[in-house]
Amino acid sequence: MKRSLLFFALVMASYGAVQAQVTTSSMTGIVTQTSGSTTQGATIKAIHVPSGTVYSGSANAAGRFNLANMRVGGPYKIEVTYVGQQPVTYDDIYLQLGQPFVLNPVFGENATTLQEVTVTGQVRRTQKTGASTSIGQKQLQELPQVERSITEFMRLTPQANGNSFAGRDARYNNLQIDGANFNNGFGLSGGPIPGGNSQPISLDAIEAISVNIAPFDVTQSGFTGAGINAVTKSGTNKITGTAYYFLQNQSLQGRKIDDITLDKVDAAKKNFGFSLGGPIIKDKLFLFVNAEREEATGGMLLEQIYGKLLKTE
Structure with missing residues (x-):
């Protein structure tokens, strides 16, 4: 009985951890030959160009590979290699949050037996x-x-x-x-x-x-x-920064409702801030900071609107 209660308590305690935390992307696909046969043991290397982060893996017996927990965005440079084959490369690959990118490389015939090697590949942008x-x-x-x-x-x-x-x-x-x-x-x-x-x-x-x-x-x-x-x-190997300022004031507020014209009330909303990103240790450790301040003054009072509507009645 005590063991059953303990198991039930552990199940209930882990319920909150079941919810996924979608913070990364991934890449998956099948490596094949032009003959249609799968390529077991092919090496897939993905390089996140801005940060130099490298993700790598190999194809299993079915030729399938999966690179998980990859950084969102890009561009990525992908290189697929196998013994005796010309490498298959892809540039300017971008990953979307929570959506696997499907890449199906196709090797040509053995490079040692042909004068010319034709390398083809199939790219599917995302897997819904x-x-x-x-x-x-x-x-x-x-x-x-x-x-x-x-x-x-x-x-x-x-x-x-x-x-x-x-x-x-x-x-x-x-x-x-x-x-x-x-x-x-x-x-x-x-x-x-x-x-x-x-x-x-x-x-x-x-x-x-x-x-x-x-x-x-x-x-x-x-x-x-x-x-x-x-x-x-997140930061990259390149030092980047932004500074911005946004303003909304009373000139952007509507003041006329049918035949009723409201009094002009001074009101403003200001947003200003900055961000800074860059490397601490190149290809390994990065820094990104952002700070923003919002100020709002005045506003269109509901009492004014209600008052105008009551007078018309």
């Missing part, structure tokens, strides 16, 4: 694991935004209605940043991020975002709306 949307660095930098919040990019998902997904209340989502929960646990509003209108992490520090509606991966759990995963940036 259910209804999901991936937002990379290019979209984060180029798409317009008003609040500089992760929630603005979550709406790129076709199933999104504001912060609600697939008809579920926003409080049924699960938001993780670098594997840590950032949910609105108190639940007084429909916003998925704690802190009201303030952002706990600057958008300038976000590397990639993924929104999963119905993942095939059973380890992704803890939500019935959407699982939102984001990862922050």
Whole structure:
């Protein structure tokens, strides 16, 4: 009886650890010959060019390989080698958060028996694991935004209605940043991020975002709306930095509702900050810091709106 109770307690204690922490990407595929036979023992090496980080592995008896826990983004340089074969190389490969990149290299005939070797390969960009949307660095930098919040990019998902997904209340989502929960646990509003209108992490520090509606991966759990995963940036071998300033004032606020014109109220919202990244030890240890400050003054009072509407009645 005591053993049964102990086992039950251990199962319940490990329940919270079942939820996956989606912070990396991966690469998978099958190495074959032009004849169609698989290539057992081929070596696959992936180099993250900006940081010099190397991921390597070998193909098993079925020619299949899997490189796990890879850094999001890129570019990557991929080199596939095998004894007696010309290496197969790929450049400018980019990985998306939580989505395996499928690469199927194909070797030509043995290089020692031919005058000319033709190397071909098959590349499939990503392997979908259910209804999901991936937002990379290019979209984060180029798409317009008003609040500089992760929630603005979550709406790129076709199933999104504001912060609600697939008809579920926003409080049924699960938001993780670098594997840590950032949910609105108190639940007084429909916003998925704690802190009201303030952002706990600057958008300038976000590397990639993924929104999963119905993942095939059973380890992704803890939500019935959407699982939102984001990862922050890391330094590279190149020293980089940003400095920014954003301003919204009363000139960007609407003041007319039908025939009612509201009084102009001085209001402003200012965001300013910086980020800095670079190497501490080249190819091994990196630094990335970000700081942002938000200031808001004034605002359009609801009492003014209600007052104007009551006068018209």
